[in-house]
Amino acid sequence: MAARSAGILLYRKRGGALEVLLVHPGGPFWARRDAGAWSLPKGEYEPGDDALAAARREFVEELGVPPPDGHARELGQVRQKSGKLISAWALEGELDVEAVMSNTFELEWPPRSG
Template identity: 65%
Template sequence: MPRRSAGIVLHRRGADGAAEVLLVHPGGPFWARKDAGAWSIPKGEHGDDEEPLAAARREFAEELGVELPDDGGADAVRPLGEVRQKGGKRVTAWAVAGDLDPAAIVSNTFELEWPPRSGRRQAFPEVDRAGWFELAQAREKLLPAQLPFLDRLEALLGG
């Protein structure tokens, strides 16, 4: 059975009226020097016993340290469907209109043996930074498998 993740595509209108999305950059030494094609939507794994939208909200709060801002009530949570990532993981996402300050995020952490085979464990943030990106720039930053979410969001927003 493939692993499953759920996430949120938080979006807003920028100062010039263009659609912007919030993306997160994974923390840890493997991702430290990677930028283009390395960013993601805030998301995380869930089991069969957890409702995917509830998991997406939980993961958003864990990765960013804030509850999901919701500018439009329950009707503003709109499904964006599912994609399959390179390793086979299935990711389901929802679009939510909202705003937050990416400089204020505080991510949860994970432990990793680092350097490899050193016997030393270090803690790293799951997300080391977040940022707002217009759709064209977001397409350069985002993991390639998640690009369909931007296309679907753009269609929902009317171009």
């Protein structure tokens, strides 16, 4: 079975324009690539998992902050060339970009490791 991903496309209306939040992968492979690299915050989930719950979890994992409260509108699914199936929801709201901490985790040395 092909991998499955779920994500939330956060948007807001500002000054008569529609703005969306997109993310860019990090690492050396993506360092000089922009075209085709931007995406909604998303991540993989297992069959049987609730896709919207996975999308909300992945939003937190990708950005370090929860998505705003509100009704998420299902946008549908898209199959990528790789076969991965992407499920997406649109959610209107604001996000404090100063609070975003992408893919961070606490690191510690194991006891007696040195």
